[in-house]
Amino acid sequence: MKNVVQLSGGKDSTAMLLMMLERGISVDDIVFCDTGKEFPQMYDHLEKVEKYIGKTITVLNPEKSFDYYFLEHIRTSGDYKGVAGYGWPGHKRRWCTKILKTEPFRKYIGKEKHNLFIGIAADEAHRVKKYKYPLVDWNVTEAEALSYCYKHGFNWNGLYEDFRRVSCYLCPLQRKNDWRILRKKYPDLWNDAMRLDLQSCFKLRDKYSLHDLERRAFAVEDLFIDMFDVA
Incomplete structure (x- = not known):
């Protein structure tokens, strides 16, 4: 074996x-x-x-x-x-x-x-x-x-x-701050995630789209961490 x-x-x-x-x-x-x-x-x-x-x-x-x-x-x-x-x-x-x-x-x-x-x-x-x-x-x-x-x-x-x-x-089970890091330090990968998110009829974790998160993050960046609860 x-x-x-x-x-x-x-x-x-x-x-x-x-x-x-x-x-x-x-x-x-x-x-x-x-x-x-x-x-x-x-x-x-x-x-x-x-x-x-x-x-x-x-x-x-x-x-x-x-x-x-x-x-x-x-x-x-x-x-x-x-x-x-x-x-x-x-x-x-x-x-x-x-x-x-x-x-x-x-x-x-x-x-x-x-x-x-x-x-x-x-x-x-x-x-x-x-x-x-x-x-x-x-x-x-x-x-x-x-x-x-x-x-x-x-x-x-x-x-x-x-x-x-x-x-x-793209793992949706990653920690809440990981998406924030991806957006700031890995823009090409973040853009790929955003492209898929824009075309999908399903929300991330059934609550928010990545576009929702990014719009609010641009307004008050620290809020990005608290927008959805990821263990």
Whole structure:
């Protein structure tokens, strides 16, 4: 049975991969599911990881783009049957994870027997399910995982200095101040988010559009932080 590492590219999965190799645990495949909306620094990071470990990372892509599912896909069931686009994902409708990550991985792995290793730190042991979570077993916290990566020369070109998590830059589950940082320091990515927001008939977190937030932020910038409650 082969060992497969599910690499998100963040601090936890990166630290897990490096620690596994450091401990002599065999890694037969490393899989990264590309949403198409990753920070540019993430792609640089993945290349750096490949060179460091001397192994190729398998990059999986969904059948169609994030933009297609966000704006164009026609729903076939439920309350929004016939409506175009899933719009902004949310806690109860995380279509992005299912369509852009879970389904491509399942299609790739097929029925091949494997051990799946996932990078969840000891801080979030409550998220552990049926797979293998070395960081939890080794009691490695998120802070320790990040420190470990920094010591091994991986810094994501400063992403973790701005954000607590560095997943898809459109993630609606990110902290409330992250959108503010994205707008101020990553204008190209913010503009992409605004483009999608303008075309979608669904609100961000069912309350506000990004355009609503930006208009109010320009009026009184500090209000941007308090406009909607993101954990």
